[in-house]
Amino acid sequence: MPELPDKREAFIDWYLAVVELSELTDKRYPVKGMNVWTPYGFLARRRLDRVMEEEIEATGSRPVEFPALIPETEFAKEKEHIKGFDAQVYWVTRGGTTPLDVPLVLRPTSETAMYPIFALWVRSHQDLPLNVYQIVNTFRYETKTTRPFLRVREIHFFEEHTCQLDEARASERVASNLAAFGRMAARFQLPYLAIRRPDWDKFPGAFYSVALDIPVGGARTLQIGSIHHYRENFSQPYGIRYEDPTGESKFVHQTTFGLSERLLGAIVAVHGDTRGVAFPVDIAPYQVVVVPVPSAKGGDPTPFARELGEELRRGGVRVHLDDRADRPGAKYYYWESRGLPLRLEVGPREAEAKTASAVSRLGDRRTISRAELVPGVRSALAAYDDALGAKARSAFAEAFSLANTLEELKGSTTVRLISWCGTPECGHRIEEAIDGALLGTLEGAPPIPLPAPGPCVACSRTESTVWSAAGRPL
């Protein structure tokens, strides 16, 4: 079996090797940054989509799907937004051989596709809130080095767009999105940092942006999602207004919530180890693989293995029977490197005793009897998921440390937590010292226990400082 690069020392090399080994994607497609979803990768992606759909629909959001092409005239309506995306869009300028009167943008995100239509859908206060989402592919002409799932040009994208009565209601939607992401992340066993980006780093056109970041070794971080409050920044240029109960016409306040296939990259990055990927139970393409282990002396355990597989399938477990003519050891390695949570080994002795030997991706081994098959497997899966989560939470806590001076930020080998006075001047000095980014101010629970904020790490001012994080975004 191939030796993987060290995850701590050479994260990106390790990541690329693990993705390659797991066969989640094929990056040999002849357009850079546009990768093929393999059958195994597609199954994982579909599970991620299901979790996002379930958790966002539980908050009253409904699915929609807007076209992928946006007229230049609509795309250009919000000045900051177009400034932020101009260099990244693909253009469609011809229909067949005929130049188009109005060139079309291949969506990089869907504000400018949706909002002209929202202006038609929203008429009165009774049409609010409007909470809709779509999971579609978006396109960005990425000029930096592309990496599977982390930085691609065709992105599998979840985007919620909402219209609310007023600024306070929009802030409540931001909080509701944060809570929904918390539930998704719990299902992914993924600890994360919710952080309000500084003004100079917010989404183009946003009033403010809350990012969801994870540490990925050293001081490096990866943004895996974001939630934005737009106030009236888009509703004014797009004319999304409603009549309030007194008959007054008002602009809606808007929010968006974006996630992408980066989540799959994050799951690989956080849970993967020296043997490959490790999937949480909710995302795993297969939760259980049954491996018949024939022996020269005994009979063929395959019929009993198949029986177990069928019973698990009826019990709602995502199960696969690996009856390929290959050595059992090779199969164990194959499934471990692909992140399988639990394998059932079934030899003649197990077939005789009506049991299976269950081995988790983290090495826990137990015997499950045929009579207790489904509850036994469920309990082994739950124990594996808990252990995976505990391992991730402990690595997460170790990824942060406090810094009290700019000097201490230099050469940081963890993400740093600092007190910051909130001024751009100090923010930029912090970024220079860490040679990275001021990620923003903490929202919600801190990643490690923190005292009250102290003096600003850059100017020593003590009034109105807040806990902030600094690191080196990938």
Ligand SMILES: [Zn+2]
């Ligand atoms: Zn300061």
